[in-house]
Amino acid sequence: MAVTAKGLVKRFGDRRVVDGVDIAVPKGMIYGVLGPNGAGKTTSLRIVLGIIEPDGGERSVLGNPRPREVSDQVGYLPEERGLYPGMKTVQAIAFMGALRGLDWKTGRKRAVELMEAAGLGHATDQKIRKLSKGMAQLVQLLGSVVHQPDLLVLDEPFSGLDPVNQERLEKLILAERDRGATILFSTHVMAHAERLCDRLTIIAGGKVRFEGTVADARATLxxxxxxxxxxxxxxxxxxxxxxxxxxxxxxxxxxxxxxxxxxxxxxxxxxxxxxxxxxxRPSLHDVFVRIVGRDALEQGERTETAA
Amino acid sequence: MSNLARLTRQTFTIARRDFVATVFTPTFLLFLLAPLMMLAFGTVGGMGAATMAKSGGDKVRIVVLAEGERARTLAATDARLRRIYRERERPPVLIAEKPAGDVAKQARALFDSKAIEASAVLYGPLEKPQILYGPQGDRSADYLAQLAEQGLQVEKIGSTQALSEPTRIAIARSGTTAGGQGQAAFFTVFGLFMVSLLLAGQVVGTMAEERSNKVIEILAAAVPLESVFFGKLIGMFGVALLFLTFWGTVVLNIGAFLPVKLATALGDVGVAVGMPLFVLLFFAYFVMAYMLLGAVFLGIGAQASTQRELQMMSLPITIFQVAMFGFASAAAASPDSWVATAAELFPFSSPFAMAARAANSSELWRHGAALAWQALWVVLTVTIAARLFRRGVLQSGSPRLFRRRRAAVDIPVS
Structure with missing residues (x-):
């Protein structure tokens, strides 16, 4: 298994944001974590990565119970995108690689290759602040794969992208899977999950409501x-x-x-x-709505508005 | 790769980014030249103040009501006495007025004169002279009293010629004086304070960049927060070193053009441990002062979520630095007192106080112990700052440190 999590619990104040979540991601798969807004997807991923500590439960990443010790083999695209605006694109990608143990020279070389492959060859010398939001997002994604990680964790990778860039991103994710990486990503857009996921889990209200393949999910309706x-x-x-x-x-x-x-x-x-x-045939959207329930969806939206 | 090697590599990756991002910007040039601007403004202000003082002082006079031979004797004596004083300390110019009628009334009237500004006036017999003086004229009155005494002696001898012909020989001391060491100690504390005030304060806002750009999530996922904090400290320390190297070179070259008299005057100022070792110790304590204060400022600054909060923090931070300077200055003034011991033990004043001790005392063992003590506090401060940041900003408590108190201090989700 690339990732295992058992009984993860995380409280913020008196609210249990993650409430006994189990995740098991087999190696070499694209695994989706689906759920409405405020379901606990991001918090679960942050716990898996070791950014925050759980209040209960245990997790293991690439066979190591301390995720930070294998951070060089992991790539991560957070939900809130972040890049230094004054950095040039190639430097930004190389920097993210350097954080994960890739030397700067190799990082810069791979950055150029990756940008050309992703159709951003014209922007290798541009500063981040000059890029469009979609381009900056792609640059950040390239930064998360430049060190060729064994596990790639993407939190809402498609949000804010236009259809062209969404397709580019899908291709990139598939290419990473073909390279041998395991991909764990969260989304609440069913179309992407339907096209990409080998397996998925649906989380709502901090709990796992479904786990299986897309076909398994559809078979429930x-x-x-x-x-x-x-x-x-x-x-x-x-x-x-x-x-x-x-x-x-x-x-x-x-x-x-x-x-x-x-x-x-x-x-x-x-x-x-x-x-x-x-x-x-029932779509994943139908399954999602039935499993999560309209009430949970509305509750999630209320939580997000309040936050 | 061992954990330590990984941590070091990650720390220097962060440091390198911060160094490059700071140095290769036009703003850095402003930062580098800031002392020049400070100096320029200081010079302009000083020149203005000097001009004002000079224009006020040009009319000030001390007056003797005397005539004839006595007036000439007093003028000659004044010329001899005046040589004792340095230029800026000399009494106002002496003038002799011819006594006319009621000399007491005449003397008093001089203070209301528009032609001169009388500081003090002497009249009457030199055996029992009357001296009037105005506001701030007490030193002029003392001088006139001395002038009367010397003038009377000249009159009794009957000659203004000097009776003694001294031979003066300038001696250079082989060592430094205790007073010189004290001065060196104070200069050391002041120097460390100035560089830490100018440079350590720069780290306060560095975490704000990561927070506002949301890069902190990337960093927190890839490297331990302690590495982020140390990396930022080291990166900005690199900037500080660049700054010091630049200005050190400038000052050393200016030193070559200093007047010989000033260089001789500084001959007494020296350090107890010897100059080469002192330079090493000064650098070591500068590193520690920078790291300690920088770690505190970085930790405090990391808690700020807006520029307004950062600005609000700058005042207590400056007060804290000035307090450490005051504490260490007191230690430098009395090296064997309990204040000195306290300042050497308190981690945030320790680098300043110990640098002063290097100037005051030749004992070396204390420096090894102090550097180890300060290094321990650097690690402690960074660790605590990183944990506070993790808990306050990333909303993640460390299970070992905080779990028992979680119920009491949980932070609501934003």
Whole structure:
């Protein structure tokens, strides 16, 4: 395992921000930590990295119970981005490498290579303060991988990036995984998690609510059908499953256990016809909303607003 | 790589960043030339004050109401007596006024004259002279009394010629005097105070940069906070060394052009341990003073979250430095007193007081012990500052140090 955490607890005042979180990240995987705002994702990651000490539980990073002792093998992109504005990009990347044990000369050489590969070759001599927010964020990410870490921890890496830079970042994460690194990242944007994660955990209210693969997560919800009748009239809902909800010209309902065929025959025989029909696999977003619950989402948003 | 080697490498990575970020900026040039500006402003202010004093002093006179041979005798005696004084200490110019009518009334009227500003006036027989003096004229009155005494002796001898013909031989001492060592001790404390005032205070705001840029999270994840703190101290110490090297070179070169008289006057000023060792000790105590005060300032400054808070902290920080200077100066003035012992033991005044001791006393064992004691306090101060920072700013208590008190001191999440 690249990362294991058992029963992590962290209190701020009388609030348990992390409440018995378990995480197990196998080596070589992209592992997502999902959760609404204020769920305890960042605090959990900071505990794993040894930036803050837990009030309870234990953790191990790359087999070492003291994360700081293996910090040279770890890369980290924090939620709040931070770079020295007066530094040039190559120096900034080399500096982050030097903090993790990479010599400055190699750091500068790799920084240029990484920037060119990430499409930032034109900005190697620019100062950080001259970069756009997205570019600065990419530079910081490059700084977290310049020393070729075994474990890369990214806290909300996609926030604030435009779609082009989001795609660049996704490619970079995949390239790191292909290099052999383990990637642990937090997000509340499901699309990225769905595309990238080999495994994921969903945290809400400081507790783990789900752990498994994306497929496992989707399997927790049934398929949905979206049916649009050709000749609609008022008697239609009586033929549809009880959870059917009107959506525009059509109806959305859970796919019956015995399949859709029998229902379709009934609808055709009743004269409604079929103008459109789609069978939809549940998305990670659906799973997330069901697991976390709307209440928890709202509570998270309230907490964030208060903070 | 051993833990110590890793810590050292991380510390110097931070130090290097801070050094480069400070030195390779136009602002550093201003910082480097700050003493020149201080000197320039001081000179301009001094010249203004001197001009004012001179314009006021030009009209001041001491007056004798005498005429004829007596007036000439007193003038000759005045010329001889005046040579004893240094230029700035000489009494006001002497003038003789011819006595007319009521001399007491005449003497009193001189104080209301617009033509001159009488500081003191002598009249009457030299055996029993009357001397009037105005505000701040008491020394002039003393001088006139002495002038009357000497003038009377000249009159009795009947000649203004000097009776004695001394031969003066300047002697250079082979060693330093106790007074000279005391002066050296004071200069040492003052010198250390000035450089630490100018340089150690620079570290106060250095953590603010990391906090405002959010870089602190990157640093805290990669290196222990103690390394961050030490790195910042060492980085800024490098800046301080650059500053000292520059100004040291300037001062040494200026020293070559000092007047010979001044160099001779400084001959008495010396240090008990000998100059080469004193230079080494001075440097060692400068390092310790810088590290100790810097660690305190860095720790305090790290708690500030805004520029306003940083500015508010500068006053107590300066007061603290001045207090250490006062404490160590008292120790330098009386090296064997309990004040000296206390100043040498109190960690934050110890470098100043021990540097003064190097000037006052030739005992060496104390310096080894003091340097070890001060180094211990540097480590302690940095460790405590880092823990306070970790707890207050990163909201992470150290389990070993704080866990028992957690319930009482937990900080609410922001």
């Amino acid at each position: 049934p398929f949905k059908a979206h049916y649009v009748p050709h000749f609609p009239n008022d008697g239609l809902p009586a033929l549809l499953p009880a959870d059917a909800l009107r959506e525009g010209d059509g109806w959305r309902f859970t796919l019956p256990d015995e399949g859709i065929e029998a229902l379709l025959i009934k609808l055709i025989e009743a004269g409604y016809g079929i103008s459109g029909l789609s069978i939809e």
